[in-house]
Amino acid sequence: MENSIVLSIMAAAIIAGTPLLYAALGEILAERSGVLNLGVEGMMLAGAVSGFMVTVMSGNNWLGLIFAILAGGFMALIHAFLCVTLKANQVVSGLALTIFGTGVSGYLGKSLIGIPAPVTFEKIPIPVLAKIPVLGPVLFNHDALVYISYILVPLIWFFLYRTNAGLKLRSVGENPAAADAVGVNVFLTRYVYVIVGGMLAGIGGAYLSLAYAPTWLEHMTAGRGWIAVALVIFAVWDPVRALIGAYIFGGVDALGFRLQAMGIMIPSFFLKMLPYIFTIVVLILATRETHKKRVGAPGSLTLPYDREER
Amino acid sequence: MSVPQIAKKEQGFRVTLEKRGTTPYLIHFLVPVSSVVAALLVGAIFLKATGHSPLEIYAMMFDGAFGSMYGISETIVKAIPLMLTGLGVSIAFRMLLWNIGAEGQLYMGAFAASWVALFAPDMPGYIMLPLMFIAGFLGGALWGLLPAIPRAFLGVNETITTLMLNYVAILWVDYLVYGPWKDPKGFNFPLTAPFRDSASLPTFGNSRVHLGLLFALAAVVIVYVLLKHTRWGYEIRIIGESQNAARYAGMNIGKNILLVMLLSGGLAGLAGMAEVSGITHRLQHGISSGYGYTAIIIAWLSKLNPWAIIIVSFLFGGLLVGGFSIQTSGLPSATVFMLQGLILFFVLGGEILTRYRIKLQRGRK
Amino acid sequence: MADSTLVSMRGITKTFPGVLANSDVNFEAKKGEIHALLGENGAGKSTLMNILTGLYRPDEGEIWIKGEKVVFRSPKEAIAAGIGMVHQHFRLVQPFTVAENLILGSPRPGRILNMKQVEKEITSISKKFGLEVDPRAKIWQLSVGEQQRVEIIKMLYRGADILILDEPTAVLTPQEVKELFKTLRMMADEGRAVIIITHKLHEVMAVADRVTVLRGGKYIGTVNKKETTKQELTKMMVGREIELSSNQDDYNPGEDVLILENINALNDKGYPALKNVNLTVKEGEILGIAGVAGNGQRELAEVVTGLREIQSGTLKINSKQYCNCSPLEIIDAGVAHIPEDRLGMGLVPSLGAVENIMLKEYRKKEMNKGLFLNHKLLKKKTGELIEEFGVKTASIDSPVKLMSGGNLQRLLIAREISCQPKFIVASYPVRGLDVGAIEAVHRILLEQRKAGAAILLISEDLEEIFALADRIAVLYEGEVMGVIRTPETTVEEIGLMMAGSREGEKVS
DSSP: OHHHHHHHHHHHHHHHHHHHHHHHHHHHHHHHTTOOOTTHHHHHHHHHHHHHHHHHHHSOHHHHHHHHHHHHHHHHHHHHIIIIISOOOHHHHHHHHHHHHHHHHHHHHGGGTTOOOSSOOOEEEOTTGGGSTTHHHHHSEEEHHHHHHHHHHHHHHHHHHHBHHHHHHHHHHHOHHHHHHTTOOHHHHHHHHHHHHHHHHHHHHHHIIIIISOSOOTTTTTTHHHHHHHHHHHTTTOHHHHHHHHHHHHHHHHHHHHHHHTTOOOOHHHHHHHHHHHHHHHHHHHHHHHHHHTOOSOTTTTOOOOTTOO | OOOOOOOOOOOSEEEEEEEOSSOOHHHHHHHHHHHHHHHHHHHHHHHHHTTOOHHHHHHHHHHHHHSSHHHHHHHHHHHHHHHHHHHHHHHHHHTTOOOOTHHHHHHHHHHHHHHHHHHSTTSOHHHHHHHHHHHHHHHHHHHHHHHHHHHHHHOOOHHHHHHHHHHHHHHHHHHHHHTTTOOTTSTTOSBOOOOOGGGSOOBSTTSSOBTHHHHHHHHHHHHHHHHHHBHHHHHHHHHHHOHHHHHHTTOOHHHHHHHHHHHHHHHHHHHHHHHIIIIISSOBTTOOSSHHHHHHHHHHHTTTOHHHHHHHHHHHHHHHHHHHHGGGGTOOTHHHHHHHHHHHHHHHHHTHHHHEEEEEEESOO | OOTTEEEEEEEEEEEETTEEEEEEEEEEEETTOEEEEEOOTTSSHHHHHHHHTTSSOOSEEEEEETTEEEOOSSHHHHHHTTEEEEOSSOOOOTTSBHHHHHHTTOSSSOSBOOHHHHHHHHHHHHHHHTOOOOTTSBGGGSOHHHHHHHHHHHHHHTTOSEEEEESGGGGSOHHHHHHHHHHHHHHHHTTOEEEEEEOOHHHHHHHOSEEEEEETTEEEEEEEGGGOOHHHHHHHHHSSOOOOOOOOSOOOOOSEEEEEEEEEEEOTTSSEEEEEEEEEEETTOEEEEESOTTSSHHHHHHHHTTSSOOSEEEEEETTEEOOSOOHHHHHHTTEEEEOSOIIIIISOTTSOHHHHHHHHHTTOGGGEETTEEOHHHHHHHHHHHHHHTTOOOSOTTSOGGGSOHHHHHHHHHHHHHTTOOSEEEEESTTTTOOHHHHHHHHHHHHHHHHTTOEEEEEOSOHHHHHHHOSEEEEEETTEEEEEEEGGGOOHHHHHHHHTTOOTTOOOO
């Protein structure tokens, strides 16, 4: 009996962690280019509402996903334009995007509240693998988006560390002057990866409205975008650690529900506080670790690049 | 080794950005104003695209906010917490402390003030109100101190910690008003019993404008004098401009982080106290319509200048009131946040003009 | 135009806000020659070369490479044209390996990285030119001299035939400089054009074939090294005869002001930067700290001014012990600090002169009326200091970042000196200044010495150290290699110590 509860928590951890994972992977790419994107929360909301809206209108959840990607990417384009071309303050620009994204999604979503999704991302157990004891039900009994995230992690890892394009990305984030001097296009690189980051955030949001919930509610991300940003620090900007972190956070989220179900009487409000307090604790520990190990943020994070800087 | 193409002689213009030495004052003023205009234009396009008439909507908003004495008084009512949180946020921003937690600090101030009102109800007004004032300030201040400690001692990014605490504070208040503090005669709504009159801030005339207005205005003056004329204000500014120079000059950065966050949180806490004592007269779910977040936009738009914060808070108060009045046309209050976000985009984008000049160059290349 | 001319720049003009960096400048470099671009700090040499490498675009003028007119829209195009540059501040990505830095942006490696191939190629180039370096090493692990070698190999790996080096010897010991010149000669002999930007005359005379002189952004002339003299070049560089101040006074040191006993400190990465350092500085003397940058000088200055933690050892100022106290206590002890990083630490660039002077004044009782600052008095004091020290500024309120290097330093020093300090720490005080400003700074330091102040002078310029210091201490890898009275030593001896020999050791 105990065993299956643990397994179900682990499976729930993966489901809860998936939107965080997508958003964190996107943020890793953006920050690796040197641009801090605090608008992840707004981009996730934009992705959630547009994904849901298009799914309702078209009856096709994959089409909804595409629009979610576009929505996230479009918002990221605004951020890139402000921060890379106009060299605006990256922190405030991200906040503006979150506020705008919250507003736009609330505006567009008004007519969608209470409508059930006609089609969602259903669970697809993988033949054979889903039957493996322990690992099967935990890992291989999920929807398509979860499986895609499984593949994304090693893909991004390989990209970052083993390809020429990944090398260029990392160089822009560490030392844009050095990259520029050898002909890497700093502006283009930053634009591309900020937008890709936004697209991934959009997928994360769509996951919430089309698989996790699945429905549309105002403010449904409930701070997950911010948690994803913290996750990136915890992951030391590495995709594999982001995976581990996302599932741990997901576990904390899932734990809350399970504790209630098990009859442990903690007021639901305190359980809801768990992920946020946990994020703070993790952030403190992660910051200490990066200081100790002297690894850390990409060198040019939050600094706009200006070739003619004198 | 190939040699790059020889450039042909072209006619036409090339737009370049040239760094400015100093910024003319006009730009500092023009950028925020034109940002608001541009945001309204984009908002209008959005409204049109989703089937509403922008002129009608904007007219309704303006009328709701400024078209009557009632409207103006409501605008002032909204401006009070905006001013206080805006000031709080602006002080933190001066030192490059990204205090996104004004919302939570407001809630904690409201909580602390309510605690005094509910558990010592028999005190006369002239003791009750000052006590609530102090409690409100302390509640917000301590909630601001919390994230300041890991920041000061461990360098932990305060953007996320302050934000996370917003959620915690809101959930805490929800816990109280849905649970132990819920008014038994309240039909199960998430609110506390009403405060006694002694715990309510006096109002001006028949409007809802309450004494909190004086707190806000006094706070503006105090913050201005603090920053410009005191040693502490100088330290805050220097640390914000150049941490290295501040250390070099012997300033204690850690201590200042703690003090500034105390003050910043305290001001937001006062906003919370003013709301529960002057408007709602009880602690309830949703006492803030996102004032803490709007405060960030106000602070940025005002370029952290205390006097400008008065004007901008008033305008944004009008925006909020206008936002409520259009709800009857089926537009959600989220519309206001959309406009706020747009305004901030344009302000941010426009800021480049303070640092660079646009130059038109004729000729090749 | 001769066939052997690889580079020709004509009529180049470039302005930045408030500064005319290049004004109608001509420059030419031929195959097989080492061409020195000479001028004092601020003459426009770096700007000119940054234009050549595609980093900046000239407002006017033309560039011809190998006989064809070109317009570079980015550094990429310049690299493709065969131009390579080693900057003063290396353009290397610190967390990457040598190999990763070399292939960055290069068209060769293809989509998926094949590092082994690259490492082989690097090893063959480095062997050929005697530039030893481990392709797998991470940049932050390398010494400054080794990092420079990586930059040079980077150019060769791209097949550059026009090589530019910006002040390459600033970070080398005298022995390493000799090695570098040998390498440059080899590269030139293979048909390349080697351009070195420098303000050091003796280097020009040692290695260059031809010299082009810039002054104040203008082109002064080009001469053959063999047909000119140091005096003539100085005249071209500076426009007048210069007698640099030097320390002719009697050496009459007083009490010990600064005593460092067995000081150990770590650098930013957590590695030991100062190892058992013992030093004293007395009243009325200048102790010069020589050494290649990066051997602990910065950490030394920070330890003495309270900006860096002391792991072990004692720091005494005027017999009072200061152990891991705040910078404020040190300032109150009468210590003035002229930091290496003027705009990053010593001044706040976006603020005006008054607010910068206030950095040292704002705590004083006289400058405050109770809780409030006395702005009037502060402004008055600033005006007095500006006049006394000859600081030229557009207005007392304009942001100091608009001031020239020389005036910035004058302002900074004015502020530090006005408190009548007993002890002055001066880190690279004349770096990047023109000759007039250098004169002024040296004069002020010597005056302070005469008035009885103890001065710790950190400098990378041996000429400056020999001119000003009474005693010279050499730092190498965080250790003091020796402390000698200036009249009793030579440049060679100091140079050996800078490279790691201890005082008195014989070199085999």
